Amino acid sequence: MSTRWWSSTEFAEFLSKLVPDSISRVEENACYLVPEKLVEAMMALRDDADSNFVHLTNLCAADYWDKFEVIYHIQSLEKNCIASVKVEVLDRENPVLPSVTSVWHGAWLQECEAYDLYGIRFENHPNLTRILLWEGYPGWPLRKDFLTMPGGLQPGLNEFAGTAAKPEPPVHTVE
Amino acid sequence: MSEIVKTEPFVMNIGPQHPSTHGVFRVKVTVDGEQITDAEMVIGYLHRSMEKLAEERTYTQNIPFTDRTDYLSSMSNNLGYCLAVEKLGGLSVPARGQAIRVIMAELQRLASHCMGAGAFANDTGAWQTPVMWFNRERERILDIFEMTSGARLTCNYMRIGGVAFELRSGFEEAVRNLLPRLQQTIADGQELLAENEIFIARARDVAVVSPETAIGASLTGPMLRGSGVAWDIRKADPYSGYEKYDFQIPIGYKGDAYDRFTVRLEEMRQSIKIVEQALDDLPGGPHSTEVPLAFRPPAGEAYARIESPRGELGYYLISDGGPSPFRFHIRPPSLINLSVLKEMTVGASVADAIIALGSVDIVVGEIDR
Amino acid sequence: MTLTLEHFLTVSILLFAMGLVIALSKRNSIGILMGVELMLNAVNLVLITFARFGESTMSITGHAFVAFIITVAAAEAAVALALVISVYRTRGTIEVDRLKLLRF
């Protein structure tokens, strides 16, 4: 007996019946939700008896140079199944997402952490503060463009599958 | 006292330099008399930006980082990370390697719970004695780690595709000699602490977390099981061959600090059972598969999780096909278990807040990473 | 040098006068209470002194009186401090010149 992972197609089919128009696109790994419908969809997934995703296992963000993704791993303890849900944040200057703390209290600290390291603001979060770094720390350290290394090298690799347009890395000049 | 006379509320810092915060962890509490009216935790004193650093290093080079997150259970952390990379790269581990991993992870759970139970007893005011008794046994487990991997605390023993070295000769005998001693220590802890009237008076009905709150707040590990929720990754989502072993999940009655303590003690007994079974049928063969040093998994993502001593330890990796991870995320059980700190402490007295904090069994290295 | 009745009585008179000045001049009600306690102590000292030096055959009377005074002082302090705390809770101050509810 082991945990059943919901495939993205199965998940999309289920969710589109539950909350229509909440899915933006379906990929091989995961299903992408519409940010406006995020809280409603999550609430429905938690409360529906067939899905019963009562436990938010993991919440983290990732930076793909041109966009952010926030990844939710939600699971059901009764049915022993888990699903991966993603949301895209396209606005790099002012990334905003609705908070899911009203659905799962456990998102509190994880959203704070994502805000602290990526700068993604979660709306309606009860107390969105930086937790690991101090208030007023310049920049968002886990973003890919946060630091440039000497010699023009950048953290991470310069190629990523599926990223067509990549912002030109700023050139580091040594005086 | 505060019932009768309204005193000035004042803000008090518990930590970062405090005997009972188990590291540089700080709780800012607002106190009215002895009663806590507000609690806010301040963390980040030990932040080393591991997730950023890991994006610079190859997959193999990242294993030592995982030692240093939860420094009381480095073997479990190694295991979780290696599982994630193997899932990402589609690698398999030989049977012997899996069994060795299980033995190490369970010994690590014993060592970590020794520390957790002892420190919790220290928080209740049993002045140093339980912590020293449990630490004596923990030292013996660390001796075995030293014998196997050369290091006591940050073992760095697991590798992608298996474990680093073959077991030394005499390993099995050493572990078999150790287990009865551990049983004895656990029995002592049960008798002298869990059945001690003062300990019961202090720990019972303190820091109660209801099962609904526990599930909603994403708690895992002994915190969740103490609240009566039967959830253990080793049973629910077996990894590394845990489905072969016979063990049970201990769950509590009410979700108070006492339940968490007894759940930890019982988990130690179950761990001993697992180690015995794993030693009994330790398969032969290689301990590891050959994996290139600069391992390049195909592009994609993987989320692997294990039951670490503190709860569900997850590693979320995104690969872009290069030699180092594009995104390296740790799901830290210690941090997420602290979500209910406010629920546990507000309304309690300062002494109970210390008990509540001790029953979470945090490791600050993992909270701050 | 021989100690006489006058030595002890002088001390107790001075103590009493100091207690009186404290009780009359302090602004804080707890300070006033301290003055009253000092006066009671001075009186106790007088009683004990007469019990020691007096000619009466019933000189234990002085001791008995002191025992009663100590008892009453304990009760008085408990009630007075309860009053102080009660007043502080309702009026927010225990300074006597700011408690003017009963003043004309």
Place this chain on the structure above:
Amino acid sequence: MSGFGITVAFWILAALTLASAGGVMASRNLIHAVLFLIVAFLGVSGFFILLSADFLAMAQIIIYVGAISVLILFAIVLTPRAERDNSETSMVLPALLLGTTLAAVLLFVLYDANWNVTNVEPGLSAEVLGSALLSVWVLPFELASVLLTAALVGALMIVRRQEDEEGDSAS
């Protein structure tokens, strides 16, 4: 009563008691005042020992130092920081005048009167006091216990947080 030790003890105690009573009067900090008051209590109990009232000296320490001062300290700490000064009202000059006059009059009476003094040790002990309290003074003794009970109940009633108290203070 005479003797080198007793005389020295008397003068030390007199200086200690009066100086600490002055300290109660002069100190600006209420906590300091209470600590001076404790020293004064201890000095008075020393006088009791000099006057052969051992039992009462011990009772004085237990009740005044162990209970009353601690109660006062408690009351001070339970009232906030702004209330901890020990300054005088404008009545300080009249009070000083009255105190000095009273002391002068009493001292005059003391040294003018002709006391019937004996210098024989009366031989009082705790046993004598106990039997006197339970024979001659039994009625006041019982009354004192009633008083203590009444004071206990009264103090509890006063500080009890009443439900209608908010309504009272608001009106």
Place this chain on the structure above:
Amino acid sequence: MLSFLATDHWYDLRDLANLYRVVLEGLDHIFPTGLVYVLTALLGFIAFFVVFVLPSQLYVGVYGERRLIGRMQARQGPNRVGPLGLLQPVADAIKLLQKEALTPRSADRLIMWAAPVLFVAPAILIFAVIPFGPRMVFADIPVSLMYFLAISSLPVIASFMAGWSSNNKYSLFGAMRIVAMSISYEIPLVLGLLAVSVLSGTMSLQGMVYWQQDIPTWMILIQPIAFAVYFIGVSAELNRTPTDIAEAESEIVAGYLTEYSGMRWGLFYGMDIAYALGASAFAATIFFGGWSLFGLEQWVPPWLIFILKTYLFYFVFIWTRGTLPRLRIDQLMSFAWKFLLPIALINLLVVAVERLIWTSNDLPDAIVWAFGAVNIVLMVGIVFIWAKVFKYDPKKRPTKPRLVNEPGGYRPVDLEQGGPSL
């Protein structure tokens, strides 16, 4: 009574008072009488306490406690300085003397300086009335029981001063806790000791030793309730575990001692041990027969018997410290008011009746054994009744968790297996 001590030679070590008397007489020839009084008082005090008793007892306190607790905690204890670590207290003292005694900037400097000094004085004063032998007591005052109670209420003030003047929140917590505790525990303590005094008919410690020697018995056998109340009350007043809430290390760092360092802290630490030894000596005197040991005191020096009893009792203090967890302050308070105070009152009543029966009917001394039996039955009965009244049953809930085989969601508590506790 004292015929066995007929030898008044100065070399008779069974009673060091002989030696003292010889010194006194010798000095009397040289100096005028009044001066000898003062001189010998000072000399005896200094010689006996400051040179002999306090250092030796502190030595046992510091070194013995650390070694014993080390053994209990599965470690070695001090063993590096000198043979067997015997010089460790000396090294500690030297280190503390060298260390700077810090004063926080916003502290009340005068009170912070005065607090340790005021803490030391009562610790030494306590030993003035303790009888070390038949004549080895410095001040054999008739109310020495009251004296002990009076003196033991003084260090509370010093502790409060230390905590308040440090201007530290942990210290203030410690100060408030110790003041509240001492008020609560003084009352049962006094009532418990009053029962002992009523039964023996004296308030003098020496008188109590003679009383126990005459019967012969130990007071703990006759008055177990008084002993229980005394032991709990005194360990609360002395801040020993399980009642060390004023210094609770895991909660409020070090309580009222948080800001103290150097020799100021050393004075508090040393005098804590002195108080514990004083309380042990007091218990040994009142409840364990003092310097008497059923006739053995004729052959063994009585002061040796007494000191050994003191150390045995002190060992119990160390033992509880190394073993028990700490109680919470409200639990301690309700324990004092709801359990100790009623039990002490009932005990006082019963003892008064017993004393009345004994004296008015002119019964033989052996009747106290019957009283003792009655009191032991009473104690057991009261404990059971109180447990019933407060419905206290800690074993109601199992001490081991439930075991399940399959993962899943919340498993409701099976009430047959054990419901929620009180």
